[in-house]
Amino acid sequence: MIKPNRQDGDEAELIERAKAGDTKAFGVLVERYQRRVVGVAMAVVHDQEDALELAQETFVRAFENVGKFESRSSFSTWLYRIAANIAIDFRRRERRHPAMRGEEAEIELQRLPSKLGDAFKETQRGEMAQRIRGALDQLTPEHRAAILLREVEGLSYDEISDVLQCPRGTVMSRLHYARNHLREILKDLAED
């Protein structure tokens, strides 16, 4: 699938208006990219509630800095990069104050009547979803982000490279590692 690197006329106009401080125009851009931005944040932090909060922060920061956006690049990739940076910073902070992991976290999650729930809440009851979640948790954040950005968000290798700020070759090797690792963990499911 070929993705346009430049904005269409409508988007360019919305961006110009947002640069001039027009929040309504920026609201249209938020509507347009909210799902993807949440997805990028999810790929890094792997928690829906955090991802939604970080996505909001992404758009606020994007609005504050939209004047610096250069139309030569893709607005969507620019947004995703902000989202990834914010999520990576968040994850680093969290690492200093680690949250509950593994079984303890699962039990706590089931106890909490969260409105937003978790990324896999809807499918959590199924064994497969739990297995996949467990497998993803075993990946490093870098490998997990790469595989989720590719498989769930459908970003190209160049976009992933841009968003995660690493060379294209690194994206390829991370994806290769993540796929092999998941295949090994989920062997029985993948071969059914």
Next chain:
Amino acid sequence: MTQCDDIAQLLGAFQDGELPPHTMREVARHLAGCNRCEQAAESYSTIGQMLRNAASTPALDGFASAVLARIESVRPSPLTRFGRWLDVRRERFGLVTAMAFAMAAAILTIVIASPFAHKMIDAGNHAARLAARDAHAVAQQAANAPAALASAAGNEPGAIISKLETSNPDVAVWSEPTQGTTVIWLPDQQP
């Protein structure tokens, strides 16, 4: 390293369509004749599908309005907004034109918004009104001057008195506004 090992490194990128055309052809040719690599490729596809199925779409109702409310609450200062406005024009028209825009905007802002400027304008208007009134008064006096001035000048030939500025009969003041000249007359005192 066998050919299968080499191909295995490329299977994911092959399925993503991210390899150069000639490598894509090479991998496709290998897969057509290698059951093991074909199965590995299929398992990659299955894993991708499982990840997509497991990832639920979050509810985003009200998300955009929450973002906009948050933006409003941290709205930048007018100065920052002006800087942003300037950035847009600089990008569109170039630095010099943007500076011209900025200067024009600044002057307009000062003229329109500044209380000091309002005072200055009021003072200017007041001075203009006074000047107009004085000019009118001078013209009136000039028009009435000949008779009064003739007597004050003692009918001295050649004296042109355009304004007599005192009511004291012992002192006469001759003033020529157009030349900025003033002469004060004091009659000879008798011992």
